[in-house]
Amino acid sequence: MKRKLMIPEGTRDYLQEDTYIQRQVITELLDEFLQWGYHEIKTPMIEKWDIVRKKHKDETNFFTLVDKTGDLLVLRPEITAPMARVVATHFRELDNYPLRLAYAGEIFSQGSLKSGERRQQAQVGIELIGSDSIISDCEVLIMALDSMKKRGVKDYSLGISHMDITVGLLKELVENEDLQEKIEELMINKDLVALDKILPDKAKKMLLTLVSINGSIEFLKKIKDFSSSLKYVEAIERLETIYGILKELGYSQDIFFDFSILGDFDYYTGLLFEGFGPGVGTPIISGGRYDNLIHEYHSGKPAVGFAINVDLYVKTMDRKITLPDIAEEIVDVDFVSRFKKAELSRAAGNIAVIDLEDK
């Protein structure tokens, strides 16, 4: 009987060149991160439900499994929550900090198939744990910017946001929690039409400005007086300082402030950012600060990090990586010398294949 030769929707095979490019890119990124002091670690592809639950806004998209004992397991939908688990279990001692960790791995979710969303995606990312300093924000932002700049992502840009600006202002201006939640949802979906209808008058102008306009440092100045609450003012000042540092380092053209970036995960607390490349309709990098996440597993540790979507990253890359050519086919009547000659050629760094004919 013939089998139906199909793979699950939303997955793909990576043939020789695809796989080579992907591995090359991942290796380069991890090497770069290592130079910043970030060591790679690996976590299981399956986690217990308890670890990943509620970290993600859309649990219905999880791939779940039940093991023999009846435990509910999840194919990891992202890697930050597992990293937080690692920190809370393996790195409880204070002298481990700051801790710089990197990872590369696959994530899984049952996204919207009709949108061509991938159910399995390769990610490379970093987490900087144990510091809430402005410098730590800058370190992570620069690493995100460099990973696009140095690897030849064309026309890239990085949008920077902060949870205490849009969401902070929303919580300050709208007391009703149900309404807050509804507004936040509309903000994430960027339904400006519905927002315009639902937002109370005193909040309307400011919140609409925050979610519909972006810009450089002038924009930050423009929104500075939207609130005088300590958190809001501190967030603005923090972003100003960050901007100042990035500007001095030559990144001011590559960044903009966009407070409609609200993050897909519930755990973000401060800084938030998304990296964009040309021709792809979704961010290739997303990251931010999640100071409370690790606390949910153990004692509190501030943390900040980002993840790169490898496929989208490759798609926007300006640089061509090609599969290395096979240098020679070793032909010899003597079977043993075929292997000897090939070995010599390989020792010289070539790719050498052996004539397979038994004659």
Added chain:
Amino acid sequence: MDKEKLVIALPKGRLGEKALDIFSKVGLDTKGVEVESRMLQFELEDVRYIICKPTDVPIFVEHGVADIGIVGKDTIEEEARDVFELLDLGFGKCHFSVAVPRELSEELGTPFPLHLFNHKRVATKFINVAESFFSSEGLQMELIKLHGNVELAATIGLADMIVDIVSTGTTLRENGLVEVKEIFEATARLIANRVSYRVKNQDIFALSQKIKEILEV
């Protein structure tokens, strides 16, 4: 940052024509662009138009091959695509309704007791809209997807009720159906791709503001 030209997805038909009208009013180049010709792309100096089926507009925009587009709220809701909804354009007004045969409505009176119909059959072209409406009412219906002439389903007994778009109500009346519950009203919307809106924010925001001003006049 990206300085590529703006790509606009326009739906075929009346909605597309209205949209072109508005774009030319706000000073966007629309010279020679037609939504009903065989040409599917129009390359102008500062802007490129792509012409597609109304239901496909959010798909082009979601994938970022078009930066912005014009489409009915009905399509946005049914397609449930990840796009930014920037502006209510006010035209192309219609609404989603639940409709039942007149006799049934008269028999059960107003307001129509929808809750008596849990697990009953509903025929519709708009499975997602129907599903989310009924579930918000606490009802789980057996939905039957049809591709046209949905009224027929209720009149010949394929389904107990239908969910459909109503603009004037004439078609319903002629088939002996009456609206018993309005789901929501839909008008044309200006939508944008989530990355385009950020990377080409100045252009798109300015355009959206100009259109808003014109609509308010």
